[in-house]
Amino acid sequence: MKIKIIKCLQDNYSYLIIDEASMNACVVDPSEAKPIVDFVESNKINLKYILNTHHHFDHVGGNMELKEKYHAEVIGFRGDKNRIPEIDTLVDDQKIWKKDNFEAKIFHIPGHTNGHIAFHFFKEKKIFTGDTLFSLGCGRIFEGTYEQMFNSLKKIKALPKDTEIYCGHEYTLQNSNFCLTYDSDNLQLKNKITKIKEKLKNGLPTVPTVLSEEMLCNIFLKAEDIQTFSKLRDLKDNF
Ligand code: ZN
Numbered sequence: 001m002k003i004k005i006i007k008c009l010q011d012n013y014s015y016l017i018i019d020e021a022s023m024n025a026c027v028v029d030p031s032e033a034k035p036i037v038d039f040v041e042s043n044k045i046n047l048k049y050i051l052n053t054h055h056h057f058d059h060v061g062g063n064m065e066l067k068e069k070y071h072a073e074v075i076g077f078r079g080d081k082n083r084i085p086e087i088d089t090l091v092d093d094q095k096i097w098k099k100d101n102f103e104a105k106i107f108h109i110p111g112h113t114n115g116h117i118a119f120h121f122f123k124e125k126k127i128f129t130g131d132t133l134f135s136l137g138c139g140r141i142f143e144g145t146y147e148q149m150f151n152s153l154k155k156i157k158a159l160p161k162d163t164e165i166y167c168g169h170e171y172t173l174q175n176s177n178f179c180l181t182y183d184s185d186n187l188q189l190k191n192k193i194t195k196i197k198e199k200l201k202n203g204l205p206t207v208p209t210v211l212s213e214e215m216l217c218n219i220f221l222k223a224e225d226i227q228t229f230s231k232l233r234d235l236k237d238n239f
């Protein structure tokens with residue numbers, strides 16, 4: 001299973017999960033169709049599944065066009081069946097979604113939106129976290145509560161520490177400034193920031209990141225209680 005990172009819109013990432021034996025693929029959160037189509041066409045990929053983490057336009061904007069062009073199946077959370085465009089298959093918390101050689105466990109992780117989910121490809125140790133967990137940050141709380149977001153992050157923290165995290169946006173550098181402001185003695189954070197800047201300087205994405213590193217460096221994952229977490233989330237909203 002190979003992951004191709006595709007930059008979309010301003011700072012979004014969509015991901016192609018490619019089974020190289022069959023060239024079948026899933027796309028996670030296609031913000032727009034064009035960059036996905038370009039890659040799929042030039043690499044002779046069979047785009048079969050569209051996986052959506054949540055209903056926001058910058059995560060589903062390509063659904064309609066991709067479904068029409070490739071007859072791909074759209075997979076999303078049952079609770080969002082009325083607001084994910086072209087949804088076909090409804091998935092539920094803690095259930096396994098399995099098609100062809102693709103197999104992911106669904107985690108309902110509300111907070112950013114009520115119906116936000118993550119797709120955990122547990123055999124490959126990769127999780128697609130949309131706008132819930134970013135590298136060195138977490139999503140804004142639009143529909144849920146602080147408590148929901150805190151608990152959603154807790155579910156991700158419980159995964160194996162070598163899990164790779166693929167998030168919805170390239171926000172890492174901005175996020176790192178916030179972490180550094182409130183966690184200025186963190187040596188691991190400083191080392192990570194050096195690596196981040198190096199990648200960005202070379203035009204490379206800072207994703208995927210690894211759970212073990214995030215647990216040491218991401219101030220939102222380091223927060224041990226809801227009070228601390230909520231305070232940090234408020235500070236970040238006004239940062
Ligand atoms: Zn969003």
Ligand code: FE
Pocket residue numbers: 056058059131168169
């Ligand atoms: Fe987004």
